[in-house]
Amino acid sequence: MAALLEVKNLGISFGGLRAVDDFEISIQKGQLYGLIGPNGAGKTTIFNLLTGVYKPSEGVIMLDGENITGLKTIEINKAGIARTFQNIRLFKELSVIDNVKAGLHNHYKYSTLEGILRLPSYFKTEKAMTERAMELLKVFELDEEANYLAANLPYGKQRKLEIARALATEPKLLLLDEPAAGMNPNETMELMETIRFVRDNFDMTILLIEHDMKLVSGICEELTVLNFGRILAQGETAGVLNDPQVITAYLGE
Amino acid sequence: MKKLTINKNTKDNIITYGIIIAAYIVMELLINTGHISSLMQGLLVPLCVYVILAVSLNLTVGILGELSLGHAGFMCVGAFAGAFFSKCTQGVIPVDLLRFILAIIIGAVAAGIIGFLIGMPVLRLRGDYLAIVTLAFGEIIKNIINVLYIGKDSSGFHFSLKDSLSLGLGEGGEVIINGAQGITGTPKDATFTIGIILIILTLVIVLNLIHSRDGRAIMSIRDNLIAAESIGINITKYKLMAFSISAALAGMAGVLYAHNLSSLMATPKNFGYNMSIMILVFVVLGGIGNIRGSIISAVILTLLPELLRGLSNYRMLIYSVILIIMMLFNWSPKLINLREKYSFKRLFKKTREVQ
Numbered sequence: 147m148a149a150l151l152e153v154k155n156l157g158i159s160f161g162g163l164r165a166v167d168d169f170e171i172s173i174q175k176g177q178l179y180g181l182i183g184p185n186g187a188g189k190t191t192i193f194n195l196l197t198g199v200y201k202p203s204e205g206v207i208m209l210d211g212e213n214i215t216g217l218k219t220i221e222i223n224k225a226g227i228a229r230t231f232q233n234i235r236l237f238k239e240l241s242v243i244d245n246v247k248a249g250l251h252n253h254y255k256y257s258t259l260e261g262i263l264r265l266p267s268y269f270k271t272e273k274a275m276t277e278r279a280m281e282l283l284k285v286f287e288l289d290e291e292a293n294y295l296a297a298n299l300p301y302g303k304q305r306k307l308e309i310a311r312a313l314a315t316e317p318k319l320l321l322l323d324e325p326a327a328g329m330n331p332n333e334t335m336e337l338m339e340t341i342r343f344v345r346d347n348f349d350m351t352i353l354l355i356e357h358d359m360k361l362v363s364g365i366c367e368e369l370t371v372l373n374f375g376r377i378l379a380q381g382e383t384a385g386v387l388n389d390p391q392v393i394t395a396y397l398g399e
Numbered sequence: 400m401k402k403l404t405i406n407k408n409t410k411d412n413i414i415t416y417g418i419i420i421a422a423y424i425v426m427e428l429l430i431n432t433g434h435i436s437s438l439m440q441g442l443l444v445p446l447c448v449y450v451i452l453a454v455s456l457n458l459t460v461g462i463l464g465e466l467s468l469g470h471a472g473f474m475c476v477g478a479f480a481g482a483f484f485s486k487c488t489q490g491v492i493p494v495d496l497l498r499f500i501l502a503i504i505i506g507a508v509a510a511g512i513i514g515f516l517i518g519m520p521v522l523r524l525r526g527d528y529l530a531i532v533t534l535a536f537g538e539i540i541k542n543i544i545n546v547l548y549i550g551k552d553s554s555g556f557h558f559s560l561k562d563s564l565s566l567g568l569g570e571g572g573e574v575i576i577n578g579a580q581g582i583t584g585t586p587k588d589a590t591f592t593i594g595i596i597l598i599i600l601t602l603v604i605v606l607n608l609i610h611s612r613d614g615r616a617i618m619s620i621r622d623n624l625i626a627a628e629s630i631g632i633n634i635t636k637y638k639l640m641a642f643s644i645s646a647a648l649a650g651m652a653g654v655l656y657a658h659n660l661s662s663l664m665a666t667p668k669n670f671g672y673n674m675s676i677m678i679l680v681f682v683v684l685g686g687i688g689n690i691r692g693s694i695i696s697a698v699i700l701t702l703l704p705e706l707l708r709g710l711s712n713y714r715m716l717i718y719s720v721i722l723i724i725m726m727l728f729n730w731s732p733k734l735i736n737l738r739e740k741y742s743f744k745r746l747f748k749k750t751r752e753v754q
Contacts, residue, residue: 197629223631231629237622239688240615248619251612252631258640261611262604268611275612315630 148211150175150351151196151319156205158195165191166375169205171353173319173368178345179353180366180383184396187372189355190232193321197229198222210318224252226318230308230325232355238297242288245296245307246279249314254278282310285347286340302333306340313348320344322354326361334358338365359397363387371396412606415691416599423595430591438705440591444659446701447594448652451601453681453697454690455648458605460679461688462614463641464621465522466530470649471674472537473510475665477650478657479544479576481506482585485658486575487551489586499588503597503654510650511643513540518642522635537675544665549576581664582657589658597655598694601648605690608644617641684725696725 149172156169166188173179181189194200196207198219207215214225228249237245254275256267283289286306291299296307305325312320325341326334338361344350356362362369362383369386371378373396379389386392426443429435452474459467481502492498521532548559552572559565563574576582608614616637619627628634657663667673681700685692703721707714728734 199625219628220631220633223629229629231626235623235626235629237619237626239622240618244615244618247612248615248627248632249630251616254612256612258608258611258613261613262607264607271612311626311630 149173150177150210151353152206152208153196154206154208156192156195156202156207158191158200158203164375166195169372169375169377171370171380173351173353175318175351176345176349177351178341178365178367179351180362180369181353181355181372182357182362182369182396183372183378188375189372190323191375192372193229193323193355196222196321197227223315223317226316227321228312228315228317228319229321230305230312230323232323232327234301234304234308236296236304236307236311238295240296241293242296242299242307243276243279243283243292245311246282246314247275249311250275250278251315253314253316279314282314285343286310302329302337305329305337309340309344313344313350318351320350320352322352322356324355324357326356326358331360334361337361341365359387408610411691412602412610415602415606415694418691419595419598419602419694423591426591442701442705443591444589444594444655446698447591447598448656448659449678449681449697449701450598450694451652451655452649452678453685453693454598454601454605455645455652456678457682457685457688457690457693458608458641458645458648460682461686461690461693462605462609462621463617463638463645465638465642466527467533467642467645468530468672468675468679469517469533469535469537469540470645470678471670471672472533472540473514473646473649474653474656474674475537475540475544475670476513477506477510477647477653478663478670479582479653479665480509480650481654482582482657482663483549483575485586485588486582486584495586495588498586499593499658502588502658503651506654506657507647507651510653511647513650514643514646515639518639518646522638522642534672534675537670537672541665541667541670544576544581544670545579547576548574548578550574579664581662583662585657585661585663587658587661589655594655597651601651602690604644604648609690613637613640680722684722684729686729692729699725 151171151173153169153171157167158165169192181192183189191200195202198217201216205215206213209225209227212225214222217225237248240248254271256271260267280289280292283292286309288303288307288310291303296304299307309322309325326337329337341352342365345352366383368381369383370380371386371392378395379386379392387397430440452470456467456470459465484505485498485502488498517536521529524532546560548563548566550557550563550566550568550572552569554569557566557568563577566574568574616632617640619632620634620637624634681697682693684700685694685696703718704714707717710717
């Protein structure tokens with residue numbers, strides 16, 4: 147079976163700096179895949195390349211057999227990649243449910259005029275959107291805070307809301323950029339459950355960047371270790387984490 | 400914690416419409432019983448104009464989150480387009496109301512189109528740059544209109560940027576836009592009632608837009624552009640939409656303004672930089688993104704100089720002091736706490752637990 151995400155020979159330079167070089171990855175449908183490495187190794191840059199924030203200098207990105215190299219962020223999202231951000235980027239002045247509804251934007255439509263004139267299609271579609279958004283919020287146990295402003299949520303819940311919003315765009319591949327950053331061990335445990343739950347129940351393929359080794363070894367099936375923009379090791383989690391090269395470069399004794 | 404519910408939105412909107420309608424009824428009663436001076440009566444239409452301008456600018460500044468300093472420019476476009484139409488069709492369309500409605504539509508569409516054209520390149524800029532370009536646009540529009548001459552005779556329209564003589568009008572020709580002298584003899588169709596109807600129309604458009612799918616997209620761009628893009632929201636489309644609608648509504652206000660005056664000129668006073676800033680002051684003082692606040696501050700700040708007229712030279716001094724006090728009252732954290740402590744809601748619902 148062809149992989150869901152197939153990246154070949156991906157690279158980008160910023161001036162003289164080779165941020166990512168000859169990056170390759172192949173993720174099967176339904177896989178939970180980890181991307182790890184020291185700070186500045188180019189992990190987030192790879193996310194930005196995959197989502198079209200940066201245009202790659204070379205290389206090919208195939209999503210589900212479709213070439214998405216060099217497309218705009220919006221088009222890539224429509225093609226099926228959604229992401230979260232390392233520094234949380236919520237719509238802070240919108241309510242929690244509106245954040246998710248914004249994610250549903252391209253799947254539930256009515257025209258501007260129908261919205262302004264409040265035609266029946268407005269009420270019908272808005273009702274369907276609210277129902278779908280509440281379903282998603284329930285998964286992340288955010289349904290009780292649905293009408294809070296996103297900015298007023300505690301940190302851990304903001305992270306969850308970002309995942310919910312990304313899922314609302316109905317992606318094939320979900321990219322999580324350090325989902326456990328700033329969480330305490332309990333919250334991290336809870337997050338691991340949530341990520342597993344999302345994978346199983348939404349039939350999702352997930353690629354995540356993480357520094358929390360407990361989370362990585364706990365849920366990732368395969369890993370890629372990045373160092374100075376190049377692949378240091380790649381393969382099954384247990385094997386990679388015992389690789390002496392990886393231990394020296396990243397994990398430490 | 401701040402709690403918003405859908406019902407609260409609807410309730411909020413109903414209160415806003417209610418305030419407008421109540422104010423209208425009270426004013427009509429006072430006018431009919433002769434309790435309002437003619438000076439104040441003359442202020443009613445400009446008041447409606449400023450309210451529409453404030454609400455429409457709030458769509459750009461508060462909802463889209465872009466600073467525009469050229470709002471008077473769009474008003475100017477609408478005013479001249481509408482007045483031009485009215486002047487041309489004065490003899491053709493005998494029903495005043497119909498002609499005025501058409502003028503309003505034409506003014507709004509003209510300003511909307513200009514807004515769209517300006518927005519296309521300009522909305523790619525961020526922050527200060529956008530403010531500078533819109534500021535320049537407002538001045539350019541005003542200056543173009545000051546050198547614009549359009550006349551009409553039996554053979555059609557004549558157009559010049561030099562003077563009215565070079566139009567070369569034939570027998571029975573008439574100069575419609577006469578450069579710096581503008582348009583004279585615009586029919587005085589604007590009334591307080593129409594002004595109020597236009598305010599309500601503006602509110603319906605703006606409030607319904609905000610609480611729809613498109614409004615959510617616009618506000619998500621305001622809150623986080625990168626995240627909005629990442630969930631597939633078309634940034635350019637929604638920025639342009641908000642900006643053009645805001646411009647079109649300003650154009651509508653312009654038409655109302657033009658039809659309240661017998662001669663319409665583009666001077667620094669009515670369509671210049673000061674006007675744009677004044678509208679922005681309404682928006683900022685009323686609370687950025689707060690539509691009802693814009694209405695209230697536009698009303699207060701328009702009436703204030705008139706109410707203080709008896710104080711002659713001290714008028715502007717007091718005006719500015721009140722501006723500062725209002726700003727503190729709205730934004731100072733200590734005063735906000737105090738307000739929450741003694742708010743009507745708390746006083747009336749003492750039994751309810753406050754979060």
